[in-house]
Amino acid sequence: MSFRQISTARLLDPKRFHNGLPDGWNRDRFRQLCVSYAQIRGVSAQCIRTFEIIIDMISPNAFRDPSQEPFCYARQETLIAGRRLTDRTIHNHERNLEAIGLIERRLGENGARCKRKGLGLFLTPALNLIPEMHDAEAQNKADKKEHDALRGDRSRLYRYVKHGLAVLVSLPCPPKGCEDMMEAFRSWPRSDKLKYMSLEQLKCHVQAAHDLWKRIDGHVAKPGEISGAPEACFGSHIQDQFEETILSCNADGESSMPSAEASEPDCSGSGPDGPAHCSESNHPTDPAGRKAQKLPRVNNRILYDLASPELRMHIDIAGGGDQNPNPSLYAIETGIWSRLSEIGTNVSAWHEAINRLTLMGAILAGVITDARLSDPKLPLVVNPGGYLRGMVQADERGELNLISSFMGLLARRAREEDHGLG
Known part of the structure; x- marks a missing residue:
């Protein structure tokens, strides 16, 4: 190879450097951020454990010194560490970690690793990914908060829609489209299934639930009242006078409405079956x-x-x-x-x-x-x-x-x- 070819190869070789950990950080805090990011990216628990073993095998000083790259040169047998995994599984873990940008695999022939030759698993990409990992963590927290808020909104809508439908079907002449509204209500997923829905899916479901409630409320609501005539067991609606005691609004369970018992919407298969504290549970707390x-x-x-x-x-x-x-x-x-x-x-x-x-x-x-x-x-x-x-x-x-x-x-x-x- 000529000197010109060598120079060209060096120019094409990407620069590998990092600025070290932020002020006040140590290796453990950096590891926590990486683990959180890996969970957000959907990496398996076994793969995350492999990453933790890799990072623990690197000197803490290597993460703070920009003049050196932190890398693990341990063999795959060492990474297995009695975990009853195969070499192929560890190889897949390394490929997954590289795919999400936490490591770079610079290996010799047949996957050889060597400290002297600088061959192994380098964590330089993860150090350069700290801002992006922070952003992903913040976005994930915001999405979880919004997901929780949407599930809470669905829980409230469930109670109001169920009550409104029970009022409608108890009328001598139920309004047109009542059967369609009941069918839409029966199709709702159970409350314990909501947590597994994506944020976009949950948004669409809650919007549809809210639209259904608005349709029902348009038939039920009357001037000066909250939601039509209150049923006996739905709870005492707010009035303009004082009383010594108030009936408990069954906010934690589904009300059985005696006045509409014969025509209460059949929610079998769609109703909740959550824990006692669930706001859609059938078990009052x-x-x-x-x-x-x-x-x-x-x-x-x-x-x-x-x-x-x-x-x-x-x-x-x-x-x-x-x-x-x-x-x-x-x-x-x-x-x-x-x-x-x-x-x-x-x-x-x-x-x-x-x-x-x-x-x-x-x-x-x-x-x-x-x-x-x-x-x-x-x-x-x-x-x-x-x-x-x-x-x-x-x-x-x-x-x-x-x-x-x-x-x-x-x-x-x-x-x-x-x-x-x-």
């Missing part, structure tokens, strides 16, 4: 014999007036996007949870509030928690989720008085309106 929380009974218009501007925005979005001073119960529940999530409340705190206070109590507690953030006369609430949990714990001790809190919020909104702040 409300402890038997627990004393019901005393709740004010108010209409939807009053709740909307009591809501903060931010909360009203979320209720409007849940109701279709237009301002509606008399929204549906579905829009109120969805809007309140969206607002609580926005201010940092964990979903488990919301579920605990529903389980303990009933859906109506949780709605009132959510409105009060949101209003508490902007109360100028009281100390700032740093942790809204903790504040909501505190209300649940106060109820467990028998110290919660939602009626008093509700009356206090009414008085506060009246003062703000008098001063032109509402």
Whole structure:
């Protein structure tokens, strides 16, 4: 080979360098990022374990020094390490890791590895992939959060659609298309299948479910009411008066509606069969014999007036996007949870509030928690989720008085309106 050919070959050879780990990082943190990225890319657990063995065989200093490339020159037998895998499996693992950009295979003939000759599995590509791995991790977290929110929305829609259909079929003359709506409802996947749906598939399903609910609500809803005449076991809808006790809205299970029992939609094969805490489960989590929380009974218009501007925005979005001073119960529940999530409340705190206070109590507690953030006369609430949990714990001790809190919020909104702040 001539000198000209050698020079050309060197120019064509890609430069292999890295800037080392970011400040404050060590090998273990880098490994965690790589493992997370590999999981996002769908790499098997066995393959990830192979990668962890590879990275553990490299000196930590090699990841920090840009003048040297971190590489593993261990033989495949060493990587197997008594894991009952074949050489072919390890070879496939290495190819998969190379395909997603975590390693580069620079091997000799027949896959030879040698420290002196610089042959082995190099992790330089992974070091140069750190920004992309960060982006992928952030996107994955955002997708999971959106997936959880969509499943929660489907859970709420399931309850409202089931109730609405039961009301429609109990009418002397069910509206045209009722059978089609029931058939569409029966075709819904079970709640325990939703987690395995892709984000796009779940978006399409929830949108279709929401469209079905809007069709049903158009037949059921009446002026001044939430969703038609409330059924006996669906829960006490919000009214404009006070009462000493309130029936628990079965937010954790499917209501059996006695008044429509003969014509209740048949959901066999499509209904949920999740764990006891699942909001579509058939197993109520409300402890038997627990004393019901005393709740004010108010209409939807009053709740909307009591809501903060931010909360009203979320209720409007849940109701279709237009301002509606008399929204549906579905829009109120969805809007309140969206607002609580926005201010940092964990979903488990919301579920605990529903389980303990009933859906109506949780709605009132959510409105009060949101209003508490902007109360100028009281100390700032740093942790809204903790504040909501505190209300649940106060109820467990028998110290919660939602009626008093509700009356206090009414008085506060009246003062703000008098001063032109509402």
